[in-house]
């Protein structure tokens with residue numbers, strides 16, 4: 001009899017990709033995916049540790065399973081991902097009915113852990129070494145990925161896929177838990193990446209987004225020489241069927257002229273760059289240990305503007321970091337106004353155990369001040385996004401159609417007209433009235449209206465008159 005698995009994924013694109021791999025692996029072991037915990041023999045939670053709120057949500061979701069497990073002791077519950085690596089046995093203490101705790105570098109072990117439980121070995125934990133447990137290379141080896149397993153049914157859409165080129169992070173920004181949970185930075189080999197990209201193209205994927213915590217720091221050293229992201233993009237560009245290449249997330253200091261000119265010269269590379277600034281204040285950046293000043297960030301930004309004038313740049317900001325004054329915060333406002341990012345993700349600082357900031361700096365900005373700064377920065381960014389989107393009214397944008405939009409009425413599968421959504425090369429979201437068959441196509445959309453996050457348009461029909469029909 002086939003077993004059933006339910007998976008709930010929270011957090012970043014890495015987690016979405018990890019869940020795809022886990023499901024591909026479990027399917028090979030005879031599992032079928034179901035949509036609700038009630039139907040499932042195996043319940044998996046792929047978790048995020050980036051902020052406390054994400055963790056608390058997961059603990060509260062787990063809490064709700066206490067009764068389920070009491071009523072159905074045969075159901076197995078697994079906690080995967082960054083929280084598993086960070087909290088380890090704390091998870092068993094807070095949620096004793098959990099059967100498995102599996103860190104992001106140990107996901108390949110899942111089928112074996114299930115077998116162990118079935119053979120009566122009790123609850124199982126598989127986590128990678130901590131950064132201080134041994135030499136860098138030994139710790140790195142304990143953070144593995146099993147990327148070649150792909151499952152198109154688990155992707156955001158059949159036409160778009162993530163491809164991990166780098167695991168881990170060595171930047172150690174003082175607020176961030178990722179270097180601990182995902183281990184040392186390692187570039188995957190170009191041969192593996194290219195083989196995987198070809199598989200994705202064969203599966204009908206048109207757009208690949210390369211993933212890495214600091215994707216533009218990607219480097220792979222071998223006897224044949226070094227490969228950087230620019231060289232990798234050149235090789236990926238050759239693959240037939242792939243029409244768009246994106247990469248996230250970038251580290252400002254590694255945004256080289258060589259990478260930018262490569263993006264400019266390769267038409268499949270999207271002129272979309274997510275380069276988090278995190279703060280507009282040099283003092284805050286220093287305490288965050290980001291490794292650049294605002295003058296250096298601006299130098300990088302101007303390099304983007306001069307090489308890729310059409311590029312859309314987006315950013316992340318943390319508000320209320322330790323010691324952030326009103327004056328510091330106003331510098332973040334000023335930076336958004338100077339750079340006019342396409343969009344910014346704004347987060348309130350959350351203390352993370354095991355980080356340098358947690359050990360050495362005081363979380364001294366009151367909660368209400370963080371919330372107020374968050375709202376203020378969002379309002380500034382939204383105004384700018386809207387103003388810049390308004391400049392696109394009346395223009396035509398090329399859109400890779402993803403499928404029905406969130407607001408689409410999908411109750412009638414035969415409906416002739418459905419609100420569809422897609423993205424431009426610059427990663428702008430576009431909605432328009434269309435039909436389901438358009439999913440996966442590249443369409444020219446005429447922009448009629450905009451909001452700060454979305455362009456609203458219509459499919460440009462062929463001008464029958466002008467071609468004499």
Ligand code: 5AD
Pocket residue numbers: 050051175176177276278316317318347348349350351352
């Ligand atoms: N608190 C708040 N935001 C954080 N981020 C990372 N760590 C923290 C933290 N401790 C944000 C950064 C990063 C994004 C993925 O999450 O802005 O770029």
Ligand code: SF4
Pocket residue numbers: 169170171172173176177178179213214251
């Ligand atoms: Fe975290 Fe900094 Fe690494 Fe990004 S670069 S994952 S913010 S430590």
